[in-house]
Amino acid sequence: MLSQLGDDAKLLAGGQSLIPLMKLRFANPTHLVDLNFIAGMSYVKENDGALRFGPLTRHAEIENSAIVAKVPIVHDCAAGIADVQVRNRGTIGGSLAEADPSGDWAVVLSTLFTQVRCLGKNGERTVELKDFIQDAYTTALAHDELVNEVVVRIPAKGSGGAYLAFKRAAPVYPTASAAVQLTMEGNVCKEAAIALGCVGLTAIKAKDAEAALRGQPITEKTLAAATEAARAAADPQSDMRGSADYKRTLVGALVRRAIDIAVRRARGEQVEVSHIYA
Numbered sequence: 444m445l446s447q448l449g450d451d452a453k454l455l456a457g458g459q460s461l462i463p464l465m466k467l468r469f470a471n472p473t474h475l476v477d478l479n480f481i482a483g484m485s486y487v488k489e490n491d492g493a494l495r496f497g498p499l500t501r502h503a504e505i506e507n508s509a510i511v512a513k514v515p516i517v518h519d520c521a522a523g524i525a526d527v528q529v530r531n532r533g534t535i536g537g538s539l540a541e542a543d544p545s546g547d548w549a550v551v552l553s554t555l556f557t558q559v560r561c562l563g564k565n566g567e568r569t570v571e572l573k574d575f576i577q578d579a580y581t582t583a584l585a586h587d588e589l590v591n592e593v594v595v596r597i598p599a600k601g602s603g604g605a606y607l608a609f610k611r612a613a614p615v616y617p618t619a620s621a622a623v624q625l626t627m628e629g630n631v632c633k634e635a636a637i638a639l640g641c642v643g644l645t646a647i648k649a650k651d652a653e654a655a656l657r658g659q660p661i662t663e664k665t666l667a668a669a670t671e672a673a674r675a676a677a678d679p680q681s682d683m684r685g686s687a688d689y690k691r692t693l694v695g696a697l698v699r700r701a702i703d704i705a706v707r708r709a710r711g712e713q714v715e716v717s718h719i720y721a
């Protein structure tokens with residue numbers, strides 16, 4: 444239908460980004476192709492060492508999934524998006540396709556090995572998340588392609604992760620956020636993935652912060668180095684949510700807290716987290 448209807452047709456998933464944009468007249472599609480009428484688009488599955496999400500899987504379904512509980516950082520993300528009304532409608536496929544610079548999913552999923560399966564009239568292709576989101580509101584999808592499945596590799600044993608955001612209130616996007624996924628051997632960090640949200644046009648991989656932890660014991664010194672490197676990697680804009688300096692400081696503090704929780708979870712501790720509200 445998308446290729447028949449042309450460029451002015453848009454897919455409708457949960458409508459939690461598209462409908463507000465239409466109300467503001469920032470989007471004015473001539474046709475809506477509603478995915479909600481297609482059966483079998485909403486699921487959470489585990490196979491071949493990966494979590495698989497259907498394109499129409501709601502944030503709430505992910506939040507409440509027993510399978511997802513095995514990868515706590517994914518649960519943190521789903522449970523922290525907006526309020527229950529938005530989580531009941533909004534979808535993981537719509538969120539990645541929207542590529543909103545403030546969206547949570549791209550931040551969290553870029554600390555895990557994530558693939559997006561894109562379906563078009565010539566068949567399916569698999570794109571790694573790092574290549575899928577190309578810029579703010581820009582993805583690798585062609586106009587007549589859709590996100591057909593999101594595949595997330597389950598981290599190795601001894602891994603732990605955490606996602607923390609700072610928000611003014613539940614139903615708003617974060618001021619800044621940090622996702623940390625670590626693989627530990629005793630007190631030594633074997634692997635580290637750190638991504639920052641809302642402090643750039645896309646999720647930012649804090650590579651120097653990852654390098655500051657990789658192969659090192661978690662000490663005050665390595666924590667300080669990772670925090671400083673994360674602050675340096677952030678590229679925030681001043682806006683109504685705070686000044687650029689404020690967001691830079693905030694993201695450093697979030698990374699530090701997220702590392703602490705990730706280490707504890709990697710040791711097998713059950714740690715509940717929720718976002719931090721102003």
Ligand SMILES: Cc1cc2nc3c(=O)[nH]c(=O)nc-3n(C[C@H](O)[C@H](O)[C@H](O)COP(=O)(O)OP(=O)(O)OC[C@H]3O[C@@H](n4cnc5c(N)ncnc54)[C@H](O)[C@@H]3O)c2cc1C
Pocket residue numbers: 453454455456457458459460461462463498499523524525526529532533534535536537538540541543545546547548584588589590591614615616617
């Ligand atoms: C008050 C409010 C607060 C919010 N707070 C947050 C927040 O804190 N964090 C957060 O991450 N998000 C937040 N959101 C956004 C929410 O998560 C949306 O659900 C999400 O961004 C878009 O998903 P959707 O299913 O609603 O997509 P839709 O709005 O239906 O679609 C969004 C875009 O993606 C396209 N699209 C949809 N599905 C597909 C697909 N399968 N393949 C290709 N293209 C597709 C549509 O054509 C459209 O262009 C908030 C939304 C609201 C209204």
